[in-house]
Amino acid sequence: MLASGPLRAFLTLLSVVVAALPAGAQSTDSVFPFKVHEKKLANGLNIVVVPTDYPDIVALQIPVRVGARNEVEPGRSGFAHFFEHMMFRGTDRFPAEKYNDVMKEAGADSNAYTTADFTNYHTTFSKADLETVLMVEADRFANLKYEVAPFQTEARAVLGEYNKNYANPINKLLEVQRDHAFKRHTYKHTTMGFIADIERMPEMYDYSRTFFDRFYRPERTTLIIGGDVDPQNVFALVEKHWGSWKRGGHTSEIAVEPPPTGAIYHHIPWSSPTPTWVTVGFRGPAASDEKPDMAAMNLISGLAFGQSSPLYRQLVIEGQKVDQLFAYFPDSRDPYLLTVMARVKRKEDAWAVRTAIQETFRKLRDERLPADRVTAVKSRLRYSFANDLDNSESIVEALVPYVALYDDWSA
Structure with missing residues (x-):
């Protein structure tokens, strides 16, 4: 769903992230500089x-x-x-x-x-x-x-x-x-x-x-x-x-998941007082030897839902509706979910928060991402990855x- 339009437009920009580990075995210029x-x-x-x-x-x-x-x-x-x-x-x-x-x-x-x-x-x-x-x-x-x-x-x-x-x-x-x-x-x-x-x-x-x-x-x-x-x-x-x-x-015959047919909404009541959480999940890509879509989705997670994103500024900093906002997208062998999670301060704002998250997904689909932000997040991902390789x-x-x-x- 998210692999259309703007995503494909910047996949070439992302190729250095996708190639980082394989190239790391061969080049000291890579983010993984070990033979x-x-x-x-x-x-x-x-x-x-x-x-x-x-x-x-x-x-x-x-x-x-x-x-x-x-x-x-x-x-x-x-x-x-x-x-x-x-x-x-x-x-x-x-x-x-x-x-x-x-x-x-x-x-x-x-x-x-x-x-x-x-x-x-x-x-x-x-x-x-x-x-x-x-x-x-x-x-x-x-x-x-x-x-x-x-x-x-x-x-x-x-x-x-x-x-x-x-x-x-x-x-x-x-x-x-x-x-x-x-x-x-x-x-x-x-x-x-x-x-x-x-x-x-x-x-x-x-x-x-x-x-x-x-x-x-x-x-x-x-x-x-x-x-x-x-x-x-x-x-x-x-x-x-x-x-x-x-x-x-x-060998295991893994059932192929059919394409989704529409949105699914589910509410989970809780028997004791608990913070209100809103999650919005979209089907994401799978790990692939040929396509860098999973790496692209990881980049999107930072761009659209990280602490420097417009949505974070809207919901957490300025709107004060949410005190936690992040995206969760584990690498997976088959298509899994990109999930955005938000902890809402007032349960009455849950629907508005959900709408804001969905609007962000719509913009990702329909609008081109700013090249300077893509470059900045890509650099941050590379630095963070390399910085962790300390033992x-x-x-x-x-x-x-x-x-x-x-x-x-x-x-």
């Missing part, structure tokens, strides 16, 4: 190595291409997020307690998160423990083991997490928005899953094993390793410890969404 070394093992595992000048520290990110998007079977949502928890349950060789001891001795800080499109495991540790960490991580990705009792314990913990998260009205609002915005695509449910599925999860031990067997496979996984490392040494160590991991072959962990973390979402990310 990237890549290798793919025979089993399909991808390896990305980024040497940095930060001594003695290594950062490891392991994005796996499984998220809520892959949960296509009715009644079985939430398992991608569930395994974010279960992956710390241990193996025969390294039970949970031993795994934790090994990582603690390495000074490792390990965690994970789940998105609609991928699950990412990350840790930072000392250079001396590189082989140990690669060995332990290889074991848990290939040989995760858990029995019925700990599975059910974790499933009940996930239900508690859901109840806590969605007692927050903003989280509930975004959950309802997704449910109404998508009819067929699995973006309809959040990464936690539908509540009815979470409640039944303790009964689905056998299916959990099937889910793990399908999706935790080398061809879906990338190791991104950065820091005080030698690429050839890293490649050899990964081959040694990860090369025997068996390739899978499962090995942030450097490899910056690559995660590109590796996880794009088939030809380094082209």
Whole structure:
């Protein structure tokens, strides 16, 4: 919807933003000025190595291409997020307690998160423990083991997490928005899953094993390793410890979302006093190796809804109708939503705020954006991105969404 007229007119201006990461592996003029070394093992595992000048520290990110998007079977949502928890349950060789001891001795800080499109495991540790960490991580990705009792314990913990998260009205609002915005695509449910599925999860031990067997496979996984490392040494160590991991072959048929047929309005009443929030969402573009539309939409978010935008000045500074205004547009493998969120001071102004946001979208469609503002926001995005690359962990973390979402990310 927003890719017409003015958007296409300035896509060429944006190309430097889109090209930044791929070119960064080759050019010191890029916003990503680090050499990237890549290798793919025979089993399909991808390896990305980024040497940095930060001594003695290594950062490891392991994005796996499984998220809520892959949960296509009715009644079985939430398992991608569930395994974010279960992956710390241990193996025969390294039970949970031993795994934790090994990582603690390495000074490792390990965690994970789940998105609609991928699950990412990350840790930072000392250079001396590189082989140990690669060995332990290889074991848990290939040989995760858990029995019925700990599975059910974790499933009940996930239900508690859901109840806590969605007692927050903003989280509930975004959950309802997704449910109404998508009819067929699995973006309809959040990464936690539908509540009815979470409640039944303790009964689905056998299916959990099937889910793990399908999706935790080398061809879906990338190791991104950065820091005080030698690429050839890293490649050899990964081959040694990860090369025997068996390739899978499962594919998910993701339903194609039909084009929207009109506006959808939904009001969420709340049982206790809470600030009034207004959200307006439009279908956005997907990650694409050929089209820079997603990068263009990120630029639009800053131009139209950032703190220097006319709308922010109208609603927050001058009109005093809103005290928070921002756009939310996560990178996604399939078309998702560009959502504008506004916290309204007086609930009576909610409709006027909604109208002002929609009018801004109309102007984006019908009017050309000022070139000087486009240039300024583009420069700010480049500076902000480059400024965050101040340690090995942030450097490899910056690559995660590109590796996880794009088939030809380094082209």
